[in-house]
Amino acid sequence: MNTLQPLRLLAKRATPTQHLTQSSRAWRRSFATPAATPTITHQKTGSQGPTAMVFMNMGGPATTDEVSGFLSRLFADADLIPLGPLQNYLGPLISRRRTPKIMKQYADIGGGSPIRKWSEYQAAEMCKILDVERPESAPHLPYVAFRYANPLTEEMYNRLLEDGFGKGKGGRAVAFTQYPQYSCSTTGSSINELWKWRQRLEAPSKTSTDLTQPPKEDAGSISWSVIDRWPTHPGLVEAFAKNIKSALETYPEEEREKVVLLFSAHSLPMSVVNRGDPYPAEVAATVWAVMQKLGFSNPYRLCWQSQVGPSAWLGAQTSDTVKNFVKKGQKDLVLIPIAFTSDHIETLFEIDQEVIHEANELGAEGRVRRAESLNGSPVFIRALADIAMAHLDSGMATSKQMGLRCPGCKSERCLESKKFFGNQQLETERPAVII
Ligand SMILES: C=CC1=C(C)c2cc3[nH]c(cc4nc(cc5[nH]c(cc1n2)c(C)c5CCC(=O)O)C(CCC(=O)O)=C4C)c(C)c3C=C
Ligand code: FES
Ligand SMILES: [Fe+2]
Numbered sequence: 267m268n269t270l271q272p273l274r275l276l277a278k279r280a281t282p283t284q285h286l287t288q289s290s291r292a293w294r295r296s297f298a299t300p301a302a303t304p305t306i307t308h309q310k311t312g313s314q315g316p317t318a319m320v321f322m323n324m325g326g327p328a329t330t331d332e333v334s335g336f337l338s339r340l341f342a343d344a345d346l347i348p349l350g351p352l353q354n355y356l357g358p359l360i361s362r363r364r365t366p367k368i369m370k371q372y373a374d375i376g377g378g379s380p381i382r383k384w385s386e387y388q389a390a391e392m393c394k395i396l397d398v399e400r401p402e403s404a405p406h407l408p409y410v411a412f413r414y415a416n417p418l419t420e421e422m423y424n425r426l427l428e429d430g431f432g433k434g435k436g437g438r439a440v441a442f443t444q445y446p447q448y449s450c451s452t453t454g455s456s457i458n459e460l461w462k463w464r465q466r467l468e469a470p471s472k473t474s475t476d477l478t479q480p481p482k483e484d485a486g487s488i489s490w491s492v493i494d495r496w497p498t499h500p501g502l503v504e505a506f507a508k509n510i511k512s513a514l515e516t517y518p519e520e521e522r523e524k525v526v527l528l529f530s531a532h533s534l535p536m537s538v539v540n541r542g543d544p545y546p547a548e549v550a551a552t553v554w555a556v557m558q559k560l561g562f563s564n565p566y567r568l569c570w571q572s573q574v575g576p577s578a579w580l581g582a583q584t585s586d587t588v589k590n591f592v593k594k595g596q597k598d599l600v601l602i603p604i605a606f607t608s609d610h611i612e613t614l615f616e617i618d619q620e621v622i623h624e625a626n627e628l629g630a631e632g633r634v635r636r637a638e639s640l641n642g643s644p645v646f647i648r649a650l651a652d653i654a655m656a657h658l659d660s661g662m663a664t665s666k667q668m669g670l671r672c673p674g675c676k677s678e679r680c681l682e683s684k685k686f687f688g689n690q691q692l693e694t695e696r697p698a699v700i701i
Contacts, residue, residue: 315402323381328379334365450680497548510600585624599630601636663690
């Protein structure tokens with residue numbers, strides 16, 4: 267352990283709590299009691315432990331048989347694809363029609379998405395670091411909660427309860443989004459889903475509508491906080507920069523600095539962009555930070571991939587961008603998936619099999635390549651641990667930014683779930699501002 271660490275932690279713990287109201291102090295005391303002893307503890311329990319570290323992501327079908335369930339959950343999600351009052355009718359219809367095409371894509375990448383394997387590995391490795399470097403909140407127990415594939419949020423929540431969290435015993439859980447940049451269609455959707463299952467499985471107050479006050483019935487339920495975004499964390503930036511450098515090294519030295527870096531992120535419908543979604547700006551922030559780390563060594567662009575359906579989406583599209591550059595004679599291109607931390611259908615199928623194939627057909631001669639996804643990168647896993655430790659040290663329930671809803675947001679779900687998570691009082695002195 268870093269020798270400065272204990273001093274830093276002591277300083278944090280000494281934060282006075284006198285400003286808390288009587289009721290919130292009592293509420294916090296009930297959460298702060300490390301009464302929950304999970305059944306799966308291998309590690310000495312620290313004064314603030316155990317701590318559940320819940321990795322949230324969209325997930326992917328592990329086998330082609332799971333594609334249909336994955337797509338039907340995806341098209342049922344009104345935070346991702348709002349289909350209005352016809353959601354329950356149109357959602358299943360569209361997902362059924364799309365299933366054969368998407369099944370073939372998953373078959374072409376080896377029969378399923380590797381996201382579960384990578385998420386479980388990343389979470390477990392991060393928790394090992396936390397157990398050593400932050401013993402006071404140990405043991406840190408890894409959980410994965412996917413939005414559209416197993417293990418679903420409901421399954422994760424039930425496991426938490428079985429493991430001794432909640433049920434009158436309290437316990438501390440951190441919902442850690444695995445999307446570095448915040449979008450209401452991704453992290454926002456996962457948070458809303460977590461809130462829904464929390465309401466269903468932890469007996470919320472039926473009478474109180476004032477969510478800024480902890481209802482009495484909540485005493486002893488799980489105390490949640492959220493790591494909601496980390497677009498420019500230095501460890502994330504370093505991990506991306508390292509993989510980009512490795513990709514650049516595959517080009518002859520004399521041509522290396524002329525290679526164009528093409529950062530590619532999943533696009534958003536323009537309706538979501540115009541609602542005021544923070545994702546495009548946060549993705550751009552990551553790109554800028556990575557380029558800064560690389561000393562702006564190469565020309566670069568940010569482009570957007572994987573648009574679905576006929577509506578207008580944010581561009582320029584990745585496939586058009588690659589084709590246009592290759593046609594103009596710029597054949598040396600490195601594609602960098604910048605908004606997802608492990609391999610998925612958009613890297614393994616769309617980039618590797620479609621975009622790069624099309625470029626080769628246009629004469630790119632194998633000179634369009636892709637930087638490796640972060641997957642099991644030790645630099646990335648170290649970054650995850652640093653992000654988690656900074657969050658636990660901060661005593662904050664969410665970032666300040668999470669309280670500010672999109673200017674065009676009309677969703678009651680967003681409002682209620684943001685109120686709930688923003689007002690989980692840990693060591694902050696006053697409730698978050700929710701607008
Ligand atoms: C940060 C990443 C992502 C954002 C933002 C995002 C927004 C978004 N997506 C859809 C619709 C679909 N996405 C689909 C698959 C899919 N989406 C992402 C990431 C983001 N999506 C990933 C990584 C994947 C693939 C998962 C995998 O296992 O590899 C699909 C399903 C596939 C298909 O039918 O083409 C749809 C549909 C919307 C509408 C949207 C923003 C509102
Ligand atoms: S859609 Fe962005 S906060 Fe609701
Ligand atoms: Fe998507």
